[in-house]
Amino acid sequence: MSEDKKLILVIGGTGAQGGPVVKALTSDGKYAVRVVTRDSSSTEAKGISSIPGASILEGDTYNEATLRKAFTDVDYVFANTNGFAIGEKAEIFWGIRLYELAREFGVKHFLYAGLEYASKLGHFDPKYRTGHLDGKDTLVFAVPLGDGLCPLIHLDDYGRYARWMFDTPSESSGLNLHVGTEDIAWKDLATAFTEVTGRKAIYKDVGLDEYFKLGPFPNPDAKIGRSSGLDDPTLVSFRQNFSGFWNTWKDNLTKRDYKLLDTILPDRVKSIKEWMIKTGYDGRRAFVLKGASS
Ligand SMILES: NC(=O)c1ccc[n+]([C@@H]2O[C@H](COP(=O)([O-])OP(=O)(O)OC[C@H]3O[C@@H](n4cnc5c(N)ncnc54)[C@H](OP(=O)(O)O)[C@@H]3O)[C@@H](O)[C@H]2O)c1
Structure with missing residues (x-):
């Protein structure tokens, strides 16, 4: 070295x-x-x-x-x-x-x-409290997002934004940089999916109860955090956490400054469709979180 x-x-x-x-x-x-x-x-x-x-x-x-x-x-x-x-x-x-x-x-x-301090952005209304923040013929993107927009990020760009922060302390010190590829409505996500993969897809806006019944979490009422075995009453459940999460995006509490993000990384991936093409996304389910396989 x-x-x-x-x-x-x-x-x-x-x-x-x-x-x-x-x-x-x-x-x-x-x-x-x-x-x-x-x-x-x-x-x-x-x-x-x-x-x-x-x-x-x-x-x-x-x-x-x-x-x-x-x-x-x-x-x-x-x-x-x-x-x-x-x-x-x-x-x-x-x-x-x-x-x-x-x-x-x-x-x-x-x-x-x-991440966004969702409670603060939502004036501490508890509906925003977020503890962190089919393959038949037609794929259904079913989430409780209404007409809201949700930011998604190309992970390689996420890494490059972090690098930029270390490279340019005079600009990045104290900066709360909200990164994203695109704030996208799920109907547009379904459209991009079809355009890239050729598979039919629709967006279905569902209520929170229906969303949790669809099974994104095996046990939505389990508490988040390894100390849950200690019955810590401050821990929130997946249901509580992800209700706040979806409410935050549904009500558009936050927005990224894409002009600034373009200035920092002029060659960043600028849309989810571009990300799908660049990464060779074929519509099959894959797991990116460490240790996640189901
Ligand atoms: N994934 C998303 O969409 C997303 C979006 C925004 C923010 N976040 C935030 O990012 C964080 C998760 O990061 P990630 O998305 O990169 O997840 P990830 O792929 O699951 O990474 C897990 C990381 O956490 C460590 N870890 C897991 N369990 C641990 C434990 N019990 N004790 C100590 N270390 C443990 C792992 O280290 P080992 O090598 O020790 O296993 C690994 O470095 C969460 O706080 C989440 O709120 C996630």
């Missing part, structure tokens, strides 16, 4: 979002990257180990001792905490703790991967 190569700690680097960040940061040898994972023998961790400039530190991110090792000698931090794994309360705690450690260890740039 050259003397002046900055070392970036990536929390969540083995995940669907962290992976492209690691890729973007190590693409040209400018940065070295350290990734924390509980299992250095996972496919994702092995993939990272094989990248020049990337190293693995084995341990649990949500553990002070691991973090103290992880923060040693790092210049910058990218942190994508996992609320689905640890629950809302623990995610808030660890978000604060990561920032405190960043200050203690003299980190020069701390990039926290957040």
Whole structure:
């Protein structure tokens, strides 16, 4: 490693979002990257180990001792905490703790991967409280979105936005950058799907009760977070969390600044249709989240 190569700690680097960040940061040898994972023998961790400039530190991110090792000698931090794994309360705690450690260890740039504060945007109406944020003949995109728009992101661009933030601290410090490829209505998603795959598709606007009956979550009333076994009353269920999630997009509480996003990455993927073509999407279901296979 050259003397002046900055070392970036990536929390969540083995995940669907962290992976492209690691890729973007190590693409040209400018940065070295350290990734924390509980299992250095996972496919994702092995993939990272094989990248020049990337190293693995084995341990649990949500553990002070691991973090103290992880923060040693790092210049910058990218942190994508996992609320689905640890629950809302623990995610808030660890978000604060990561920032405190960043200050203690003299980190020069701390990039926290957040989401819309939906409750605040919705004036604290509980309907927006979001704990984180068929293949017959016709595919039915059935979600409770009404005419609302939902932002989707090409993950490689997500990684490149993170990289831009580290490359340009004078512009990115303090910036709350809301990234996205396109804010899209689900009827337009169905149209793009048909145009690219040739398969028929429709959008069906459903109510929240019907949506949860359709089975996006095996047990919608299970609590989110690994401490749920402790019967922590502050944990929210998938039903509560994803009711807030869909209400937030349905009522268009937030919008991205695509002019700014174009300025940052002029060659970004600009539409979901373009993403489908670029990635060779064929309409088959695939899983991008680490560990997800059903
Ligand atoms: N997926 C989305 O559409 C989306 C959109 C916006 C925001 N987010 C946010 O992104 C976060 C999830 O990231 P992702 O989408 O990249 O998910 P992912 O692919 O499931 O990544 C999971 C990451 O979390 C770590 N992890 C999982 N369970 C853990 C546990 N019990 N203890 C410690 N670490 C654990 C994994 O590390 P190991 O290597 O140790 O397993 C891995 O790095 C969530 O907070 C979510 O709110 C997701």
